[in-house]
Amino acid sequence: MATSESDFLGDSLAFTSDLLESYGKLDISKRTYVLGVLVPSLGFFTLTILTAVLLELPLFVRLPIPGLGALVFVAAALYPKVYLSQRKVAIEKQLHLVMTHMTVLSTTNIDRMEVFRTLAAEEEYGILADEIAHVVHLVDTWNQSLDDACRRRAKEVASPALSDFFDRLGYTLGAGQELSDFLLSEQSAMIQNYSTVYEGALGNLEVMKDLYMSMILSMTFALVFATVLPILTGNDPTATVSAVIVLFMFVQVGFFLAIRAIAPYDPVWYHPEEEDAPTDLRLLASFVLGATLTVALVVITAGGLFNFTPVGLGDLLFFLDEVPLPLYLAVPVTPLVIPGVVYRIEEQMITARDGEFPNFIRALGATESAKQSTTSAVLETLREKDFGPLSPDVDRLYRRLNMRIGPVESWRLFSVDTRSYLIQKFSEMYVIGRQMGGDPKQLGELISRNMSTVNQLRQQRQQAAVTLIGLLYGITTSSAFAFFIGLEVVNVLADLTEEFSVSGSGRFDFGQLIYAGVYDIPLIEFLLLTIILFNGVLSSLMIRTIDGGNKMNAYIHFVMLVWLGCLTAVGTRMLVSTILAV
Template structure:
């Protein structure tokens, strides 16, 4: 079932690119069978949707099944309702004798509106799910905090059941949140999905490697100095030392975030570049390379160096398809990569460059506006997650410090009521070995580290960002947990 739902989400998330690709190829000289074959070969970028189209291609070319029957056959077996309805309508129109160009022209707007409705509904569900998540965490944290004090008043020394059980429930709840959001939100990746890595992405991985080495080196040095008893390292708690050691990991996260801001700027400039390219190419009789040369002399801001690199590759006349593909990869934008690839394929098949550029630009602009709305909601979600991290750390550490102090008081008092037979004080007050509380501080901090990573991964999935952006949120959350632990133990512990 999980695999089925994941495939459905993947297909729905690619429908806007699919219908755009279908539309621009439909105005070319390609037949419908050729169009299906072209899209079916794009399995890397279309993923599960590409697999479904590939099946249609195999049924029509190898098994000689009419396209109308192939559409109906796949529609009965696809997990996506959106794709199922589209293929059913397509099959019926072909049987009725309607031209595929006419059908696709009419259906493009309907599919895009359906995708827009699904995207906006997912944005609304994100807000609702955040509220449900907060309510669930409040109850879990209450159980964890209560479990730290409960053993002393229940006559048992076993607090592991409450703490470990509530910690496991916390992590399971966050894992379910990650899965629900991933299955609920349409896939909207920022970076290209071709499998090729640009020089920018390679530099990010090199920076990650250096950051990991720095973190390991700093961690080993800090804990070695603490072990030897050097001041002030021996005075710092282990939580602070771990946070200091993890701090270099934020560097690739920041760099990835800044690069994604540049990607958004390139996409905005691309929406001006592509229509200009289409218009000039139409005036020049479809001469794309000459049009690119002309536009490479213009100023398109942050996109200008990439346009000039595109012209340099095209001027070599080695492989125009690869030149356009690397144009998208170098910009690090999935929208630019997909848009430029569609433009190249459609114009190569003798489609009107002006019409192709207009269709691609209109659809990308619609989806980009939806992404901007989603990112506005995600900013609120990030603030919520940071506040949740502080709230969990503060409430659990306060309960832990209070329980530890009460346990110390009762241990110092001994058994003052042991000769009073009328009161079974042992059933009311029970002491716990002090070492258990020392272990609990470590357990709680480990749980908070895992909690921080899961929430950071959730933010990454919501944004559709590169994996390295996880560290941009993970490191601050770990710092929030460690500083909260230090402040609570230092100030509240000394006050009590």
């Protein structure tokens, strides 16, 4: 017992020490952060405590208020450590690309310092480029050797993986080994480390999914409790339901942000800034069509509901005697499925091209090396090989090179055509490596091996996304079922109370036992539908965050989740009213 207490005390002291140390590594001074962020958050926490004490609301409604203040204060206190953690994640999520790029450059005929300067100028690498720029600054400004600069910078970086790499690189270069030899020998270790980090992130997502399910089920119970309890207590149900709904939204937003922070950084799409891809017009047209139809349905639905327009949703759904309220939410958002489907089809094509690119680049490099010929001459025969969805792009690459368009520009347009982030990065590495005198066979095998590893990890990520989809759809169904069971029970009890009040003998007032008069059933139903809409938005974004796809694809799941929740609401109310009416 004493040992466990001492271990806990030691861990607490170590955590506190690391936290205080992180305050000194912020971009602003420690004094500015404490006075500008920490003190105001403490004041907000105090204000929420006073609000909870002074408000005359049920205890379970007041308790979350100081909880929010405590959350803000704890977040402000822990932010410096979180900031360093974010820098660590930002470094490690692109470390494999930077090391592959560095390896490609090191095998060419340029100086090793030029390798570091080239990578430091790559703005896309973000914090990693800044860290490499620090090494360049130590060499160019302070006249240190490259090995000393690497060892010095290794003590300052937030990522243990990059720190270890800089440290080993510094000692290896100091011992006289060539940069290219060291980096080529590091490839297997780099790929293994990247796979470990990637799979670890997917494992953390599995834990988050379990926590999310537990929290949402708890919040569902709380919302049903807030809906049903006022019929016995006489409290305002609108206030209690609204308070729990706000807490429900906070929980979902918190989990979404946590999942976004944990999910591995591995974008699928390449978004060129200078030029539109051939498919951009079709994608834009699908979005405009879906958005226009949605706006039109919203206008028709709202106008008919409030008698602003001669045509309403009831006229569109003429086959229904009475349009249930949930359909006023589900029908208007339905056209958004159009851009979702179009973007989904394009993303599947990008994924298929990614699967074929390792074979293509390996064959291209090996053939160029064997024939000692140009890329254009090799592609003349290689384009006849079947590379699946990548074949049309390979053919266009050959045509551009054959028309004497520069290699860099031709490969850039090739990347634009494929719309693939990985193909853009690796094809750029290949063409630059070839221009600087690198061995095409070595470049092709290096790029092919690394991209194949990423493709295998993406398959695991897709499996995690599939399990999340099943979980979110199940939670949506069960939550909507629970919400509207509670609402319909209250509605039936309200009708019974009214019947007893009309036919009662006067010896017993049924309204003293059940407070049905405090309910505004249509308003509460509207609030519950708001939760279904919000759940559809957050759940669809969670799915897109985990699978790494384009956010436009979220429209598919958004529409399906909203329809699932609304149909469950309609079915539940019909089922409960039928059972209780028997």
